[in-house]
Amino acid sequence: MSDEIDFDKGVQEIQEAQKQYKDLLESKSKQVLAAAFSKMFKADPRIERIEWSQYTPYFNDGDPCEFGVYDREFFGVGGAELSTYRGKGLAPAALAVDNQLDKLEDVFLAAFDDHKEIVVTLVDGAVHFEVSDSEHD
Numbered sequence: 001m002s003d004e005i006d007f008d009k010g011v012q013e014i015q016e017a018q019k020q021y022k023d024l025l026e027s028k029s030k031q032v033l034a035a036a037f038s039k040m041f042k043a044d045p046r047i048e049r050i051e052w053s054q055y056t057p058y059f060n061d062g063d064p065c066e067f068g069v070y071d072r073e074f075f076g077v078g079g080a081e082l083s084t085y086r087g088k089g090l091a092p093a094a095l096a097v098d099n100q101l102d103k104l105e106d107v108f109l110a111a112f113d114d115h116k117e118i119v120v121t122l123v124d125g126a127v128h129f130e131v132s133d134s135e136h137d
Contacts, residue, residue, distance in 0.1 A: 022110075029111035032104075034127040036097050041122045043093035046082055049075040050120040053134050054108050069108050072098065 041047055052072040057065045074082040074090060083089040090098065112118055112131050119130040 025110045029107045030129065032107060033101075033111055034129075036101055037120050037127045038122070040090075040094045040097045041127070043097065044074075044082075044091035046076045047074050047090070047094065048077060048121065049079075051075070051118065053117050053136060054105075054112060055115045055134050055136050057136070067105060067109050067114060069102075069105050072101075 037050060040050070050072065052069055054067070054069045056067045059065065074094075076082045088095070112129070115134045115136070117132050117134045121128050121130070
């Protein structure tokens with residue numbers, strides 16, 4: 001009896017497992033981020049919309065080009081900006097969640113992919129993500 005496996009079948013099984021893992025990671029990442037943003041919306045009811053861009057830069061002046069989440073901004077009624085750099089100006093509990101999110105760039109990447117712009121709103125009490133392609137340098 002041989003321990004050999006069929007190469008084509010083995011490759012197919014690996015690809016299926018990778019897709020299942022990616023789908024699970026994306027789903028769980030979105031669930032975690034939805035919970036975090038829900039907490040932010042509750043902590044600071046002035047927040048109506050949160051926006052950011054996430055991408056890997058094409059050029060970084062000789063340094064490694066690494067994925068990042070950039071310019072997370074918070075908006076209230078009528079589009080008024082609620083925060084300055086790094087969420088300052090938010091309610092303390094919302095700022096605490098924002099600070100935790102800064103450590104989860106891999107979760108953002110798994111949830112939404114690279115080179116994207118994201119808008120988060122609260123629709124009928126549920127967090128809603130709108131994802132579009134990002135144009136950047």
